[in-house]
Amino acid sequence: MRTWKLGFVICVWFLFTVESCLGRFVVENISLKVTSPENLTNGYACALANFGIPRYGGTLRGLVKYHKENHEACNSFSDGVSFKPENAGGLPVFLLADRGDCYFTQKAWNAQNAGAAAILVADNEDRLLTMDLPKDDPNITYLQNLTISSLFITHSLGSSIKTALENKDLVLVTLDWTEALPHPDQRVEYEFWTDSNDECGLKCENQLNFVKTFKGVAQILEQSGHTRFTPHYITWYCPVEYASSTKCKSQCINHGKYCAPDPEEDFSKGYTGKQVVVQNLIQACFYKVANESGKPWLWWDYVTDFSAQCRMKDKNYTRDCAGEVITSLGVDIKKIDECVGDIEKETENAVLKAEQDAQLYDAGRLDKKAVLKAICSGYKETTEPALCLSNEIETNECLINNGGCWMDKVANITACKDTFRGKVCECPIVNGVKFVGDGYTHCEALRCQVNNGGCWESSKEGRNYTACIDGHTKGCECPHGFKGDGVNSCEDIDECKEKRACQCSKCKCKNTWGSYECSCAAGLLYLKEHDACISTKDVNTRDGWGLAWVFIGLTAIGIVGYIFYKYRVRRYMDSEIRAIMAQYMPLDNEAEVPVTRSHGDI
Structure with missing residues (x-):
């Protein structure tokens, strides 16, 4: 099962202070393998950026290029500079850029506009950091359209690649996301870190707005079995030596074991951190009970209804108000009370203890589109739900040169199939006709395998006859020994x-x-x-x-x-x-040979 901690967080950081932070994706390192030139052939680590769309579970092979005149990629590339493949089916291009002078996102945006499939940003030191979103310029408009893979590499690797390119070497690189997350299956799991506190200003309003806008998408994906989410709540504990202090008693339950900061940072008025912890625990228990009943998506209804009916500013941030919302959703409130337990006892609460064990502290942005993109990138190609193929979050590569796949222009049939993480070339089934082939250079019809191609077929006397013949250009034709139209009937x-x-x-x-x-x-x-x-x-x-x-x-x-x-x-x-007798005596047909002696013989 694919598990993905998205780590969306509305969190508090330290005792007696309030510092809210919005959630972000937990980034990871992936493998970068240089396959050419030979002297660089090896595997290297590189860090995923906190933007763009990672190809989780997949790989991408490309050709590295470096632009000396715009080596930091901070300026838009001129019309004469393009990093698109030179021909259909050609290798994608990875742009190598140096760190400095502009936002990482600006570098990636310029590379994407020039046709690069990925950008490799080389650091000025030998370290790996996460390229994050700009925090001091919230008005940047291109972020929602930034999709290319962006990775951070070390200074030494960047220098080695530049040297190889100066020597006119072909630098081929394979980016491998297969170990970044488990291989994709039919369901994506993600975790949502949040807080019931609604008095932290703009950031809390942003969180509540996200929950409202993402609720419909989350419930559709959950009910259809495409996703499984788990909400989490930030808590901290009070040091034992301060457990009996007024501040800890005001902000903690179970004798200082689970705490939350005072919402107004003023212990003399308003709601206390203790009340926030209790509401967080109720929400966590609501999810637990709803999940056990097979309806975890009710959590989204509860959180949105609670935020609308039980707000702090309306003086309704109470257990009674929470109980009314729970009852209205048809969830057994007794089971939730059992889960909450006695908050005054010096005992551990199983739910909050598990939250502390799984707790993540991180910062970043929270956006409906970004979260949906993250979820969609976890599906195997062609298995993603329709929501993941909307123009709002992905580009249909089949619209550009048919994605480099096979196409019958006369019949307007294509092997290109759009997926969230790119296109696949797969011979189609059209009107009951199945096509087979490699999907790139050819596909041919095997319509008889699907509903017999819509032709007549019958069995009798232990024999089977069909009017469909794969590859037959005349459609349906009665076999030898029969006559008819081949579609509705064939008579003997x-x-x-x-x-x-x-x-x-x-x-x-x-x-x-x-x-x-x-x-x-x-x-x-x-x-x-x-x-x-x-x-x-x-x-x-x-x-x-x-x-x-x-x-x-x-x-x-x-x-x-x-x-x-x-x-x-x-x-x-x-x-x-x-032959044998010739060795011992003269034969009749042979003359006698005279014998002579020398004078020295005796």
Whole structure:
């Protein structure tokens, strides 16, 4: 199961002070592997930025480029500079830029507008930090449209890549998000960190507005099984030596074990931090009970209704008001009271203890679109819900050069399928016709596999016939032995009546479904290839003489072979005997050789 801690936080940081902070995505490091040139081939760590759309669970291979004149990418690239692939199906381009002089987001925005698929920002030191959103300029308008992958690399790696590029080397890099999160499945899990305090000014209003606007999306995704979320609440504990102090008693429950700051930072008026902790605990228990009943999405209804009916400024921030909202939603309030327990006892509360164990403290922005993008990026391609394919949060790559996929322009059929994390080239099914192929260069119809291509099909007498033939350009056509339109019906042709078969004088014809059978009268054999009937006696006689002649021929060959063999053996033996005798005595056909002696012989 994919688990993703988004870490949305409305948090307090320290005892007796209030410092609210909005949630952000918990960023992580991913793997960067250089595959060329050879001297740089290795794996390197790089840090994900806190903006753009990470390709969680996937990889991206590209070509690195560096622009010396605009090396920090703080200026827009001129019309003559483009980092788009040179041709369809070409490698995407990763822009290498140096840190400095402008926001990280500005660098990424300029790179994206120039066609880069990712930006690698090299630090001025050998360290890995998270590139964050600008905090001092909330009026930046391009952030919601910033989608390219943005990563931070070390100074030494950036320098090595620049040197390779100066040497005219081809620098190929693969970015790997597969270890950043578990591999995607059919459901995304995310965690939502929040707080029931509604008196922290603009930031609390921002949080409440987010809950209201995201509620519908969250419930649709949850009820359809696409997501599973878990709300969390920030708490802290009071040091034991201060547990009996007035401030701790005002801000804590269970003898200082679970605390929240005073909403107004004034202990003499308004609501106390203790009341905030109690409301946080009620909301956490509401989720626990609703989740156990199989309806965790009711939490969103409770939080929005509570924020509307039980606000601090209306003096309704009470347990009684919370009880009325719980009852209106049909949740068992007794189970929630049991979960809350006795807040005056010096005992641990299981729910708040679990919250402290899982607690995250982080800062950032909270935005409906950003959260939805984060959730959608967790789905495997083609499994995401329709919400993730809206023009508001993603770009349909199939609209540009058909995504580099196969397309039949005449029939207006394409293999390009839009997904949240990009396009996939997958042969389609169109009007019941299934296409197969690689999706890039070709797809061909296999319509007969889907509803038999809409053609006639029937089985009878142990035979099955269909009017659909894959690759057939004429649509539906009755098979041999049938006639009809091929769509609604195909009728058997009676070949016997139409004199299409068994035409010899002694032949008998029998019609069958889709075919026919020919036979002859008793004592006759039908030869299909000749469409003729012949006597079985003639066949037997002919076959008998044929076997006899074969036997005679084989016997004759055997006798001749034996005689020839004996002749060769006799000749061989004679030659051997004559050779042996020649060594010991003159033969009749050889002259005697006179013997002479030298004068030195005795």
